[in-house]
Amino acid sequence: MERKEWPLWEIFIRSKNGLDHKHCGSVHATDARMALQVARDVYTRRQEGVSIWAVRAEDIVASDPDAKPELFDPAEDKIYRHPTFYKLPDEVDHM
């Protein structure tokens, strides 16, 4: 029998106010309402969240893992961007 597979949604949960939504997995659902309902049943059976984001998987754009070096390596030698780069006199080092 021919059938249409339900679209895939990526699910993000905010575990409590003050924290970011965090990716936790995916569900299949035909529309947004169902995606939230299914995500609630699958990912929050023990009060793991206070808010759910559901995003159609096909709408997510991601960087290419093979592009990791050119994307992220240039930051590697810019250690002056970190506060620990600066050695200050002991008396004021806790500023």
Next chain:
Amino acid sequence: MYTQALDIPPGEEPKRKPDAVENAAYQAEFDARIDAGATIEAKDWMPEAYRKTLVRQISQHAHSEIVGMLPEGNWISRAPSLKRKAILLAKVQDEGGHGLYLYAAAETLGVSRDSLTEALLSGKAKYSSIFNYPTLNWADVGVIGWLVDGAAIMNQIPLCKCSYGPYDRAMVRVCKEESFHQRQGYDALLAMMSGTEEQRELVQDAVNRWWWPSLMMFGPHDADSPNSGQSMRWGIKRISNDDLRQKFVDATVKQAEVLGVTLPDDELKWNEARGHYDFAAIDWDEFWNVVNGHGQCNVDRLAMRVKAWDDGAWVREAAVAHAEKQAAREKAAA
């Protein structure tokens, strides 16, 4: 619930060279990352054999969770109290949830949910042999929690450090919930053991039937698991079948004592020199018989899943039709 080392159904899998290399440079980088204990993520390059092994293992694991709902679901309507019914409902719902976490993890490897479902329903895919045994009385539900989920936890904890990120993260979630499964089972058995003589006999009878199948859950002996070495190399498997089985036996003896039941093995005794319990030989003919489809419930379990899938077809179709209609209306209104 749990993944079994089913990587070697005799004569089924073509012998593929596990080190088949598609791209030598990528392969070297991949090996270095595995050696360094790094995590492989979904879109990273991986050897085809690694991907295939993961798809097989994660989907077998997911199928096991889904089929694992059946033996216990059998007792929801006959749970002895409202409390036990609520607990059992929560547990069976967890098993469904575990199946879904794992299907989601498998899908990150580029297989569709439908193809996985299809493999289960057609009988092509395996699931854990343990679910092909019947649940004959209420004590079976408790013993499944205690022994079967106990064995599952023993098997699954090392998977929380698996080299494949999505599987590893799904397993962390699963393991947190499994602990509830084991404890509620033991708790239900404690209640029965403090009851009548007849209740105690039911518990002992269930233990007698589930003990050996639980030991089989760890899969064949290490010597008979030729692919285990490769899985260890890849960081998919961390501890060998026999070592896990031994750990489980060692942990369970005391629990049986506290519960007041005996484990059905005359050869079970502490070996001071080894620092472990010795136990009798496992009947591997029975194991392979069940794995290959001839257990007591194989036919029923699969038939139930096929029926559930077929009966749900109109719901799946109606949901798609509804979503399409709503989308068309929104478009027209815009």
